[in-house]
Amino acid sequence: MPTLLLLGANSDMAVALARKFAQEKFDIQLAARNTAPLEALCSDLHIRYNVTATAHTFDATAYDTHESFYNSLPVKPNVTISVFGYLGEQATANNSWQETAKIIATNYTGAVSILNIVANDYAAKKAGTIIGISSVAGERGRQSNYTYGSAKAGFTAYLSGLRNRLFHDGVHVMSVQPGFVYTRMTEHLNLPKLLTAQPADVANAIYKGYSKKKNVIFVKWFWRYIMCIIRNIPEGIFKKLKL
Numbered sequence: 001m002p003t004l005l006l007l008g009a010n011s012d013m014a015v016a017l018a019r020k021f022a023q024e025k026f027d028i029q030l031a032a033r034n035t036a037p038l039e040a041l042c043s044d045l046h047i048r049y050n051v052t053a054t055a056h057t058f059d060a061t062a063y064d065t066h067e068s069f070y071n072s073l074p075v076k077p078n079v080t081i082s083v084f085g086y087l088g089e090q091a092t093a094n095n096s097w098q099e100t101a102k103i104i105a106t107n108y109t110g111a112v113s114i115l116n117i118v119a120n121d122y123a124a125k126k127a128g129t130i131i132g133i134s135s136v137a138g139e140r141g142r143q144s145n146y147t148y149g150s151a152k153a154g155f156t157a158y159l160s161g162l163r164n165r166l167f168h169d170g171v172h173v174m175s176v177q178p179g180f181v182y183t184r185m186t187e188h189l190n191l192p193k194l195l196t197a198q199p200a201d202v203a204n205a206i207y208k209g210y211s212k213k214k215n216v217i218f219v220k221w222f223w224r225y226i227m228c229i230i231r232n233i234p235e236g237i238f239k240k241l242k243l
Contacts, residue, residue: 005077008084016199031058060110107151142243
């Protein structure tokens with residue numbers, strides 16, 4: 001039975017992904033800083049889908065623990081999904097290096113640290129899939145969240161380079177651009193209903209993309225065209241917009 005490792009398993013998207021992959025008969029490894037809330041999910045996955053589900057302590061910003069964390073897994077995963085992220089507050093980040101550093105460390109540095117380790121294992125085995133959840137915010141910097149967007153832009157470029165490197169080793173790397181998603185991380189935002197996905201939509205799109213070995217997916221198809229328009233707005237006009 002194949003195994004899925006979810007990095008950042010307490011998020012709403014991660015829970016939806018755990019259920020979707022368990023439904024498809026994957027054993028599930030749930031990794032997060034706080035594993036206490038994961039115990040109930042492990043039991044539910046086991047009872048509902050008859051799979052093995054385990055919880056593991058993982059801190060995205062404790063870089064020196066990443067190698068020992070991965071080596072301690074009882075079974076190395078066939079599929080690894082990086083789900084963790086931190087939206088942060090741009091207004092706070094403007095005046096606080098601590099907030100800026102947290103946004104960058106969580107959304108970029110931590111992901112690169114652990115995925116480098118996974119990538120080396122998969123490259124040696126000539127098999128495996130790495131999936132990274134990035135963001136359309138990384139397509140172009142906006143005043144409302146440009147620190148978060150810049151970290152996600154870096155992560156998108158990292159996944160692109162990793163895909164180029166690992167293709168020659170038979171390893172699949174998929175980048176995910178969810179667009180707006182209703183989660184605890186975005187519950188304080190006034191999101192446009194027609195443009196916003198549910199966590200289950202993300203999980204279904206990711207599993208479908210994984211099955212078809214897609215390189216880049218947008219959870220809702222129209223985001224590809226929305227971002228194409230935004231990327232091509234002339235800078236002289238774009239800088240005047242309130243976004």
